[in-house]
Amino acid sequence: MSCRWARAAAAAAGLWVAAAAAGAEPFAALEAASTAPGYLARLLINETPFPGERGYVSEEDTKAAMLSILWVLHSRLNHIPEGYSQEQIAAIRTRNVIELITAENQCAGFHRGADGQPAADARVEERIGNLLGIANGGGTPGRFARLLTFGQGLASxxxxxxxxxxxRFAGLERVERVAVTGRAYSWMTGRDCYHPGGNFIGIPDGDQGLLGGNRFFTLRKDPR
Incomplete structure (x- = not known):
């Protein structure tokens, strides 16, 4: 985070607190992190860039990334390709999206706390707080408010x-010369040094595989 962005976030957060104290209706709000919709929304928001952050292109690009991340989770729950097990793809066997998110080493910053309940790292909640502060700190709702509202609406x-x-990846059949299963089953920061390994195949830019600063990955049709 740049110093300029951090100062803006702090100033906006102060305005948001003042507005909340005055009883003003916020432009954007998230459900409590202790609820499934609030927890899922935090994942979608935390994994995608907002204006001024690395990887940000546009509102539509960030919204597309949120939607594609949600489809990854849904596919890990409901569309396991032939030749694979859910455990191989998601490190857990479950029908619950929150259990999927909190599976070990799956979604950085999201885990089970000491009490066994879904939890998030302090840095996640700090960023969410900053985003809410900016969204609710101006005179009218803007990009931050629209993106936060979209993420919460998508989760709910x-x-x-x-x-x-x-x-968008459901019909994908080939990546270069490699036959693939279609659908995305993982995402990582969109840099060449990041790859989930194994049978995951990066979806190229030409197939919209880079969204919101994240590279999305499908699976090799014939697992090795």
């Missing part, structure tokens, strides 16, 4: 039974 809609948007 999913847990009520659906994803409001298509899986």
């Amino acid at each position: 809609a999913y847990l009520k039974g659906g994803i409001p948007g298509a899986d």
Whole structure:
């Protein structure tokens, strides 16, 4: 985070606290982290860039990244390709998206606390607080408020039974000369040094595989 961005975040957070104390309606709000919709929303928001951060391109790009991350989670729960097990892809066997997120070494910053409940690292909550401060610190709702509201809406809609948007990778059949399963099953920071290994295949830029600063990965159709 740049010093300029940090100063802006701190100033906006102060305005948000003042507005909240005055009883003003916030432009953006998240459900409590202790709830499934609030916890899932924090993952979608934490994994994608906001204005001024590395990897940010546009609102639509960040929204597309949130949606694609949600599809990764959904596919890990419901669309395990032939030749693979859920444990191989997601390090757990479950039908619950929160258990999927908190599986060991799966989503950095998200885990089970000492009490066994879903928890997030302090840095995650600090960033969420800064984003909310900026979103609610101006006179009118802007990009930050729209992105936070989108992330929470996406999480809430999913847990009520659906994803409001298509899986852009569902029909993918080949990456270069390699036959693939279609759908994305992992995402990582979009740099060449990051790769989940094994049978994961990076989806190229030409297939919209880089969204919100994240590279998305499908699977080799014939596992090695």
